[in-house]
Every structure is written in C-alpha cells, then in structure tokens.
Amino acid sequence: MSLTDALLRPLRSASAKPLVTHYDDAAGTRVELSVATVANWAAKTANWLVEEHDVEPGTPVAVRLPAHWQTAGVLLGAWWAGAHVVGLDDAGSGDAVVTFVAPGESAEGTVAAVSLDPMGRDLGGSTGGVLDFVGEARLFGDDFFGAPAPGSTLALAGMTVDETLAAAKGQGLAAGARVLSTREWTVPDGVLAALLAPLAVGGSVVQVSNPDPARLDARRTTERTTADVLA
Numbered sequence: 385m386s387l388t389d390a391l392l393r394p395l396r397s398a399s400a401k402p403l404v405t406h407y408d409d410a411a412g413t414r415v416e417l418s419v420a421t422v423a424n425w426a427a428k429t430a431n432w433l434v435e436e437h438d439v440e441p442g443t444p445v446a447v448r449l450p451a452h453w454q455t456a457g458v459l460l461g462a463w464w465a466g467a468h469v470v471g472l473d474d475a476g477s478g479d480a481v482v483t484f485v486a487p488g489e490s491a492e493g494t495v496a497a498v499s500l501d502p503m504g505r506d507l508g509g510s511t512g513g514v515l516d517f518v519g520e521a522r523l524f525g526d527d528f529f530g531a532p533a534p535g536s537t538l539a540l541a542g543m544t545v546d547e548t549l550a551a552a553k554g555q556g557l558a559a560g561a562r563v564l565s566t567r568e569w570t571v572p573d574g575v576l577a578a579l580l581a582p583l584a585v586g587g588s589v590v591q592v593s594n595p596d597p598a599r600l601d602a603r604r605t606t607e608r609t610t611a612d613v614l615a
Contacts, residue, residue, distance in 0.1 A: 507519060
C-alpha cells in the first residue's frame, strides 16, 4: 500500500479526531483539521497529480513548502498517488513533474504555488505560468481510488515507502503521541520528525510556525500535547 494508506488507514475509524493543528504566532491564527479533512485534501491532491500531471508510482514531485496544514495535504496526496517526494537539491529533483512552492517563489518546470492561506483560500487563479494549486485541486474528488504503490516504490528523498515508514516509526515517539512541533518540514529530516513520526504512531501534530517561545507552554496545556519536536 502507499505511504499515505499506511498512515491514514488506522486513523480513519476516528475520522473526526484532530490530526493536524496549525498555529502561526506571527499572524495570530489557529486552524485544526480532522483526519477526514486531511484525507480529503490529500485525495484532491492525489487526483490532481494523477489526472493533470500523469503522476504514477515513483514519479518525482518536488516540495519546497513551510510547515503548514496545506503542506500536509500536498505531501500526503503526493504519496497517495505514489510520488517520490524530493527537495529541490535531491537527486531526481530535475525530473520533478511538479514543484510545489510558496506564493512568490519560483522554480524550473511546472510550478504549483500553494496559497498557505489559513482559511484555505486560493490565489485567485493561475498566472504567469504558475499554477494556483488550491484553486485547481479543490475541483477534484474527495476520495482517491488509484492503484496502491508497492513498498519498494521511492517515496521520500531516495527512501522507499517501507524505508520511510520504518524511519518515521523509529523516531522514538510513544503510541498515540500528540506532538508540539516548531520544526520546519524540510525534506527529508523535518518531514520525518515533525509530520510522519506522529502519524506513524497513530498520533497527531500541533505545528507552530513563527513560534513565540513565551506561548509554547500555553500551547502544550491547551492542546494537551505529550511530546515536543523543537527546532
């Protein structure tokens, strides 16, 4: 099965459970997504990648995005489609069929800008050869029925699905951990530690961007976190 299937399937029996909570202390925002909502965004992403860009197991997709709830949907959707997620400096990045970037950033080839809007608003349309990812992907289905990706399929910066899942489970988190994270989701180390590790043990992540150190204890108390992954 794909990496996303392996991560989400055990969680979908509790679909209303919070899975990704994102704070931006600089903007003063908080967004909480349930298992079901994250799965829907991931499915839309997977369908968009497969139907619009012919992504299949092993196809490289580059991701250069900050830690954000929309980034979770992009990553999980890419893996659901069987994509090999790479950073821009990884081997295979030059062959990426799509590169996901933050608004205003650029890259070679097909570029998809992710709005990173806290409420999920799009960028108002694709312009200048840059695709408005949210505006396009939201038109696709909330379920993904593509063929599963074998465990030997490349998934993250040269690691296979099986290797990536093992690395995530090997991060030392307890089962069901609710993780407070201030770490960026760099490919591969940040993604492994701050996103995949909590999901791999059936847990959830509270990601704080632009963290105010004075607020972290309050975040731990309010969100009832049980572990930290700090920058």
